[in-house]
Amino acid sequence: MSRALHPGADAVQQKGRLAANKWLLARRGSQLSILFLFLLGPWFGVWIVTGNLNSSLVLDVLPLTDPYILLQSLVAGHVPELSAITGALIVTAFYVLVGGRVYCSWICPVNMITDAAQWLREQFKISGASSLSRKTRYWILAFTFILSIVTGSIVWEIINPVSMLHRGLIFGMGLAWIIVLGVFLLDLLVSRRAWCSHLCPVGAFYSLLGNNSLIRMRADNREACDDCMDCFMVCPEQQVIRTALKAINGAGPVITSSNCTNCGRCIDVCAKDVFHFGLRLNNKVNNDVSDSNKFSDKTVTS
Amino acid sequence: MNTQPTKGKNVANHSRRKFLLDSARAAGAASLVALGVGLYSRQAVSLPAGAIRPPGALDEKDFLGACVRCGLCVRDCPYDTLKLAKFGDSGGVATGTPYFTARDIPCEMCEDIPCVKACPTGALDHSLEDIDDARMGLAVLIDEENCLNFQGLRCDVCYRVCPVIDKAITLEMRHNVRSGKHALFIPTVHSDHCTGCGKCERSCVLETTAIRVMPFELAKGELGHHYRWGWKEKNRAGESLVAPDVEHRYNLPQGQSYDIEGEGLIMNQGKDPASSDSPFSSNPLDTLNRNSLNDGSNGSLSKQGGTRK
Numbered sequence: 103m104s105r106a107l108h109p110g111a112d113a114v115q116q117k118g119r120l121a122a123n124k125w126l127l128a129r130r131g132s133q134l135s136i137l138f139l140f141l142l143g144p145w146f147g148v149w150i151v152t153g154n155l156n157s158s159l160v161l162d163v164l165p166l167t168d169p170y171i172l173l174q175s176l177v178a179g180h181v182p183e184l185s186a187i188t189g190a191l192i193v194t195a196f197y198v199l200v201g202g203r204v205y206c207s208w209i210c211p212v213n214m215i216t217d218a219a220q221w222l223r224e225q226f227k228i229s230g231a232s233s234l235s236r237k238t239r240y241w242i243l244a245f246t247f248i249l250s251i252v253t254g255s256i257v258w259e260i261i262n263p264v265s266m267l268h269r270g271l272i273f274g275m276g277l278a279w280i281i282v283l284g285v286f287l288l289d290l291l292v293s294r295r296a297w298c299s300h301l302c303p304v305g306a307f308y309s310l311l312g313n314n315s316l317i318r319m320r321a322d323n324r325e326a327c328d329d330c331m332d333c334f335m336v337c338p339e340q341q342v343i344r345t346a347l348k349a350i351n352g353a354g355p356v357i358t359s360s361n362c363t364n365c366g367r368c369i370d371v372c373a374k375d376v377f378h379f380g381l382r383l384n385n386k387v388n389n390d391v392s393d394s395n396k397f398s399d400k401t402v403t404s
Numbered sequence: 405m406n407t408q409p410t411k412g413k414n415v416a417n418h419s420r421r422k423f424l425l426d427s428a429r430a431a432g433a434a435s436l437v438a439l440g441v442g443l444y445s446r447q448a449v450s451l452p453a454g455a456i457r458p459p460g461a462l463d464e465k466d467f468l469g470a471c472v473r474c475g476l477c478v479r480d481c482p483y484d485t486l487k488l489a490k491f492g493d494s495g496g497v498a499t500g501t502p503y504f505t506a507r508d509i510p511c512e513m514c515e516d517i518p519c520v521k522a523c524p525t526g527a528l529d530h531s532l533e534d535i536d537d538a539r540m541g542l543a544v545l546i547d548e549e550n551c552l553n554f555q556g557l558r559c560d561v562c563y564r565v566c567p568v569i570d571k572a573i574t575l576e577m578r579h580n581v582r583s584g585k586h587a588l589f590i591p592t593v594h595s596d597h598c599t600g601c602g603k604c605e606r607s608c609v610l611e612t613t614a615i616r617v618m619p620f621e622l623a624k625g626e627l628g629h630h631y632r633w634g635w636k637e638k639n640r641a642g643e644s645l646v647a648p649d650v651e652h653r654y655n656l657p658q659g660q661s662y663d664i665e666g667e668g669l670i671m672n673q674g675k676d677p678a679s680s681d682s683p684f685s686s687n688p689l690d691t692l693n694r695n696s697l698n699d700g701s702n703g704s705l706s707k708q709g710g711t712r713k
Contacts, residue, residue, distance in 0.1 A: 179466075
């Protein structure tokens with residue numbers, strides 16, 4: 103139970119530096135290689151993926167469309183062509199299966215910005231407590247749809263930092279870096295994980311999408327937990343862990359909250375190998391009270 | 405034993421209060437964001453005059469609800485005409501949406517319209533199959549003071565480069581009042597054929613172009629909805645719709661008539677002026693001169709002479 107200098111120090115000692123960061127590295131690899139795939143075209147003329155995260159075409163055949171933006175377009179009164187609908191269905195099916203917020207931790211380029219802010223925050227020991235509710239993003243999500251209905255245009259795209267950064271890198275940034283810088287400073291100075299875990303409606307949408315996703319983080323080895331709190335320290339959505347890890351109200355070992363981003367950082371930093379990726383099936387403990395975990399999110403806030 | 409339920413109730417009360425407070429706070433913060441974005445979006449609903457949407461683009465308002473800002477049209481444009489608007493430096497084009505600037509690179513009007521085919525949502529309308537039906541905007545000869553053709557020179561470049569030459573732009577001949585003896589060939593754009601491709605704007609030889617593609621709502625006037633062009637209605641109905649046309653009367657010397665919609669002045673209809681029954685000479689001046697010489701004593705001005713007495 104010695105307090106380590108930083109979360110994950112014990113794991114590094116136990117497993118080695120590489121193994122204690124493998125999911126983080128895999129995630130960075132995923133984020134960067136997806137970005138690189140998009141950049142291959144404009145940089146080297148190799149068009150494997152065309153477009154951007156809002157809508158793209160892979161190898162000239164496979165359409166992929168962000169269901170969130172297409173839904174905004176739909177409520178704004180536009181009936182899209184089949185290509186966009188197909189693309190959105192494919193993307194939706196993928197995230198329903200693997201977990202909606204996999205988008206946030208494995209694909210979204212803003213995640214690298216906010217992770218950097220969080221890292222600096224820890225280095226400089228900035229601890230601005232905030233009263234920002236994690237539900238704010240759902241309200242913003244609702245408002246983006248309402249604004250789309252009222253104005254008949256896709257309003258959120260005017261400032262959406264996610265598409266702005268990604269599109270900016272591929273098509274030219276303009277002054278979009280100001281918005282990205284804004285997100286960075288917000289996360290660095292104002293509040294811990296302010297953007298991705300409190301405000302971003304894209305993440306909120308994808309969390310709803312993956313509400314019943316098959317692939318989940320599991321704490322099957324939770325008896326080994328020594329309460330070092332490392333997982334809690336690194337988790338961008340700290341509220342999701344406790345229920346499953348501590349079997350609150352007899353909860354099963356699966357982290358069922360749709361806001362878990364499946365980033366796998368908890369696996370990395372845990373010296374006791376409590377966590378692993380698995381399916382949401384078999385979420386039973388000895389007694390049959392696992393249903394009560396549905397409401398367990400409320401017990402821990404921000 | 406008695407304190408236990410009370411404590412539970414307190415905890416429930418507390419967490420309910422906290423829940424409500426949290427929700428109110430979240431809603432408040434979100435509505436502030438929404439208000440800001442909503443107000444900001446009001447500024448970005450109209451396309452600036454210098455930017456032109458790709459062929460087949462829906463009306464600007466519908467377009468902003470349909471375009472997902474993916475840039476696939478940009479990638480499929482073989483001439484690098486299209487660009488995606490960047491945040492902050494595109495003169496007010498909604499961020500991430502496609503546009504082009506005709507003076508830089510105009511639309512080459514590809515027959516297979518790849519940009520429209522590439523659009524996954526139909527923000528570029530897939531029902532556009534003939535590029536000549538595209539209406540990206542309307543060319544307007546905006547500066548008559550500097551247009552060389554308006555000065556009587558034969559520049560004609562905008563006319564020559566027009567992909568829909570002689571339909572979208574024609575040269576209309578007019579009298580050159582300045583020289584008194586030459587013609588002006590006025591480049592004249594016709595909205596029923598102009599696609600708004602911008603080749604005329606691109607090729608105008610002036611330092612700053614005199615002809616520009618503009619959005620329709622800036623380039624076109626609109627009649628009062630009750631207003632009808634009388635001659636068109638008459639043509640359509642085969643007769644005047646208001647009242648029977650009064651037959652025009654002209655005070656012309658005998659033997660002459662005037663056809664208002666045809667030949668103009670018709671002389672004498674085959675009669676030899678010399679053998680006419682008329683007391684008047686065929687030359688109107690003779691009549692005028694005779695009256696002034698005879699002091700109005702006879703003939704056509706007798707009524708005037710009578711009032712004089």
